[in-house]
Amino acid sequence: MEVMALTRLIHHVQRVALGARTTFADGELVVSTDEAEGIMAHPALASVRLTWVSPGESARIVKVLDAVEPRTKGPGGAGIFPGFVGPARTQGEGETHVLRGAAVVAAGFLPRAQEALVDLSGPAAALSPLGATHNLVVEFTPAPDAGWEHVDAALRAGSLRLAARLAEAALDAEPDEIEELPSPSPIRGDRPRIGAVTNLQTQGLFKDVFVYGRSFGSSLPTLLDPGELDDGAVVSGQFGHPALKNPTYMHQNHPVVNELRRRHGHDLDFAGLVICPEPVNQAAKELVSAFAAKVCAAAGFDAALVTKEGGGNADADMALKMDALADLGIEAVGLYAEMAGIDGTGPSIVVAPEKATAMVSTGNYDHRLQLPTMDRALGGDEFALVHAPATSAFEVPTAVVYCALSPLGWGRVTARAG
Amino acid sequence: MANIVHYINQFFAGVGGEDSAGSGPTLVMGPVGPGRRLAELLGPEHEIVATVWCGDDVASGIVPAIIDLIRSVDVDGGVGSDVDGGVGGGVDLVAAGPAFTSGRYGLACARVAAAAHDAGWLAVASMHEDNPGLDEAGATPVVASGEVARRMAPSLDRLAGAVTKLLRHEPLTAADGRIGKLARLTVMADARAAERAVDLALVRLAGDHTATEIPLPRFDQVTPAAPVEDLTTAMVALVTEGGLVPDDNPGALESARATRWLRYPIGNLDALMAGEWRSIHGGFSTAYANDDPHRILPLDVGRQLVADGAVGSLFAEYFVTTGNGTSVANARRFGIEWAADLRHSGARAAILTAT
Amino acid sequence: MLLCNLISIAERVGAPRIVPTRGIPYPTGDPSLTPEAEKAWRRRLLDRALEALATTVHQPTVFEVPEEARA
Numbered sequence: 001m002e003v004m005a006l007t008r009l010i011h012h013v014q015r016v017a018l019g020a021r022t023t024f025a026d027g028e029l030v031v032s033t034d035e036a037e038g039i040m041a042h043p044a045l046a047s048v049r050l051t052w053v054s055p056g057e058s059a060r061i062v063k064v065l066d067a068v069e070p071r072t073k074g075p076g077g078a079g080i081f082p083g084f085v086g087p088a089r090t091q092g093e094g095e096t097h098v099l100r101g102a103a104v105v106a107a108g109f110l111p112r113a114q115e116a117l118v119d120l121s122g123p124a125a126a127l128s129p130l131g132a133t134h135n136l137v138v139e140f141t142p143a144p145d146a147g148w149e150h151v152d153a154a155l156r157a158g159s160l161r162l163a164a165r166l167a168e169a170a171l172d173a174e175p176d177e178i179e180e181l182p183s184p185s186p187i188r189g190d191r192p193r194i195g196a197v198t199n200l201q202t203q204g205l206f207k208d209v210f211v212y213g214r215s216f217g218s219s220l221p222t223l224l225d226p227g228e229l230d231d232g233a234v235v236s237g238q239f240g241h242p243a244l245k246n247p248t249y250m251h252q253n254h255p256v257v258n259e260l261r262r263r264h265g266h267d268l269d270f271a272g273l274v275i276c277p278e279p280v281n282q283a284a285k286e287l288v289s290a291f292a293a294k295v296c297a298a299a300g301f302d303a304a305l306v307t308k309e310g311g312g313n314a315d316a317d318m319a320l321k322m323d324a325l326a327d328l329g330i331e332a333v334g335l336y337a338e339m340a341g342i343d344g345t346g347p348s349i350v351v352a353p354e355k356a357t358a359m360v361s362t363g364n365y366d367h368r369l370q371l372p373t374m375d376r377a378l379g380g381d382e383f384a385l386v387h388a389p390a391t392s393a394f395e396v397p398t399a400v401v402y403c404a405l406s407p408l409g410w411g412r413v414t415a416r417a418g
Numbered sequence: 419m420a421n422i423v424h425y426i427n428q429f430f431a432g433v434g435g436e437d438s439a440g441s442g443p444t445l446v447m448g449p450v451g452p453g454r455r456l457a458e459l460l461g462p463e464h465e466i467v468a469t470v471w472c473g474d475d476v477a478s479g480i481v482p483a484i485i486d487l488i489r490s491v492d493v494d495g496g497v498g499s500d501v502d503g504g505v506g507g508g509v510d511l512v513a514a515g516p517a518f519t520s521g522r523y524g525l526a527c528a529r530v531a532a533a534a535h536d537a538g539w540l541a542v543a544s545m546h547e548d549n550p551g552l553d554e555a556g557a558t559p560v561v562a563s564g565e566v567a568r569r570m571a572p573s574l575d576r577l578a579g580a581v582t583k584l585l586r587h588e589p590l591t592a593a594d595g596r597i598g599k600l601a602r603l604t605v606m607a608d609a610r611a612a613e614r615a616v617d618l619a620l621v622r623l624a625g626d627h628t629a630t631e632i633p634l635p636r637f638d639q640v641t642p643a644a645p646v647e648d649l650t651t652a653m654v655a656l657v658t659e660g661g662l663v664p665d666d667n668p669g670a671l672e673s674a675r676a677t678r679w680l681r682y683p684i685g686n687l688d689a690l691m692a693g694e695w696r697s698i699h700g701g702f703s704t705a706y707a708n709d710d711p712h713r714i715l716p717l718d719v720g721r722q723l724v725a726d727g728a729v730g731s732l733f734a735e736y737f738v739t740t741g742n743g744t745s746v747a748n749a750r751r752f753g754i755e756w757a758a759d760l761r762h763s764g765a766r767a768a769i770l771t772a773t
Numbered sequence: 774m775l776l777c778n779l780i781s782i783a784e785r786v787g788a789p790r791i792v793p794t795r796g797i798p799y800p801t802g803d804p805s806l807t808p809e810a811e812k813a814w815r816r817r818l819l820d821r822a823l824e825a826l827a828t829t830v831h832q833p834t835v836f837e838v839p840e841e842a843r844a
Binding site: 204259260331357358365 | 557599602614618629673742
Binding site for chain 2: 775777778787790811819826
């Protein structure tokens with residue numbers, strides 16, 4: 001049985017500009033500054049500044065917060081980003097317009113957000129998905145008396161509305177590509193049934209992930225239709241570990257889900273997607289892990305690709321979950337970034353599974369990169385990690401490069417014994 | 419011709435056994451003890467220009483002094499030529515051991531080789547795989563020796579082979595007897611991680627139960643300390659990796675990937691007031707800790723324990739770092755420094771809170 | 774001795790004496806309690822920690838705080 005749930009209408013963004021009107025034609029996205037500022041306006045924000053930066057430029061974005069791919073399902077969003085832009089109603093069907101090659105990127109100081117950077121050229125550009133996108137950077141000045149949690153919420157809601165509005169400009173354009181996306185098959189066939197288990201780092205303010213507009217922190221694992229990811233049901237408010245975070249952009253383009261879709265009906269059957277919170281205590285981690293394994297068993301998984309978000313304590317969620325899956329006879333493969341030290345000789349995983357030992361490496365968190373000077377920087381004047389001007393040359397651990405060790409499997413960086 | 423400096427301990431230098439284990443580092447020109455056989459094995463193309471020996475009790479703690487001695491060969495010795503045949507070069511390679519299973523000697527060999535590597539020389543150590551010093555070599559190569567000194571001859575054969583190969587600028591592999599950690603090197607894979615993960619799942623489902631990109635990590639064996647005999651007279655220290663610091667973070671403790679630890683006085687305090695202390699840890703939501711710092715550092719109850727006579731006293735400072743993406747090498751160093759400092763200060767136990 | 778919540782990690786890295794706590798962000802606290810009850814819980818944690826320190830162990834050993842009926 002082949003269920004076609006969602007169609008992505010892909011518009012490739014090749015050129016960008018700011019202008020008087022928001023338009024999309026012949027691959028050029030023009031954004032009205034006035035309109036965009038109006039969309040971002042919020043009592044918690046005194047002002048916002050909008051700037052495009054494009055691949056290949058001598059430019060750096062620091063203090064990178066969330067990133068969103070422009071998408072819409074119709075005028076006014078028509079249900080996109082449910083719980084934020086649209087009402088909290090289930091999505092994942094019909095057609096969704098995608099401005100591929102563009103992103104709305106909030107950048108600036110938030111307390112407890114770990115310093116993160118994106119380079120648009122040089123060696124770090126290839127390590128981040130945003131190194132290859134035209135980025136509409138939203139810088140901001142908080143209102144004088146605004147609480148930081150309101151600033152955070154205003155940026156999130158505004159960025160999502162702005163992303164929906166940009167995609168709306170392409171509603172009448174002929175798509176460059178049309179992607180018919182299969183839904184996971186509930187029927188067992190001849191092929192192995194492989195699914196995704198995606199942990200979301202849900203640890204409270206500034207370290208939270210939202211599903212249908214609500215914090216997922218106190219929830220139990222659940223099946224989610226992959227099309228719901230495409231329509232923005234999962235939104236990130238999580239600003240820890242830049243290289244190990246999963247911004248909204250990555251949930252919209254979930255690499256493991258896309259790979260399972262690509263191979264569905266060929267060498268495997270896509271069995272489903274289970275999302276799980278990463279709670280902050282051992283007992284809850286054990287409950288969530290056991291529960292996730294039961295959901296996977298009920299959905300008929302033969303194997304699960306388990307992904308994490310965050311640093312060391314998220315490894316505990318991984319280990320517990322992979323072993324819980326193994327206990328139910330489900331083969332688990334974990335995607336792990338390694339924390340092997342600068343010279344690569346440290347124990348690379350904080351806590352490894354005991355039974356389910358299949359792991360894919362997304363690279364060494366501590367590996368050092370030499371970054372060159374840039375002509376301009378957005379998001380701030382200083383790169384806080386090294387207290388240097390944001391445009392200067394410095395050495396950084398891969399850990400600070402946005403999504404460079406993507407737990408969702410975006411990158412090609414890996415580590416090997418040598 | 420290549421110039422080699424050989425590091426050995428006091429015993430193999432022929433100076434003495436345990437009675438001489440406290441001797442400081444000494445430089446001798448030319449090969450000494452096992453170095454003579456090593457020089458023969460290396461042949462005329464290579465020369466052991468000097469030997470540095472040091473007592474086992476002190477060597478691992480004074481590695482910089484040992485390196486300085488080797489450097490003095492480099493500068494003053496001015497012996498011969500460098501690998502490329504030019505005149506006036508200095509030391510090309512530092513070889514340490516074989517240390518067999520001797521723990522102190524192995525630790526010294528590993529640290530000397532690692533420091534020599536950091537100083538820019540080629541370096542290799544030789545010891546048995548079970549030597550507890552092995553991990554200290556870091557990414558510097560170590561080749562296997564026999565278990566005991568009776569296995570000197572084959573151990574030197576292997577060390578000589580490793581030296582020769584390193585001087586040809588070829589990497590050592592398991593075939594050369596290389597043991598210990600192999601560094602995890604960052605490379606670009608042909609396919610994205612998501613695609614490789616699906617491939618790995620299919621390989622596993624097809625019956626391969628061991629395939630993986632990451633071997634299971636090997637952690638240190640920790641030997642538990644003996645219990646404290648009488649806590650009612652003991653000084654107890656409070657320490658934490660929870661990133662709790664004075665509100666303005668005067669020591670600039672990092673919120674992640676800490677490279678340092680700090681100490682702050684609490685001897686005159688009975689409690690930690692909200693607003694005066696703050697956790698800068700980047701790995702968890704710190705609102706709870708900032709509302710009541712005792713959730714990270716239990717000073718209030720610590721004072722109760724002293725008042726009730728359950729412990730003798732509290733150490734007058736607490737130690738703090740941030741355990742968030744902190745490398746094991748740094749964390750191990752913090753632990754060693756904390757333990758040494760506390761022991762020196764007379765503390766008998768430490769209560770470590772971890773987030 | 775070690776007070777922490779993630780005892781699976783603590784055991785794996787070989788910490789000899791471990792007392793489990795109630796949450797990652799508050800090893801010696803429990804924000805769900807009143808201040809008085811929280812301090813009492815902290816005292817019980819530390820009492821257990823002292824018992825651990827006075828006990829011979831040969832491998833990673835978890836010293837649970839005995840559960841009490843909550844008021």
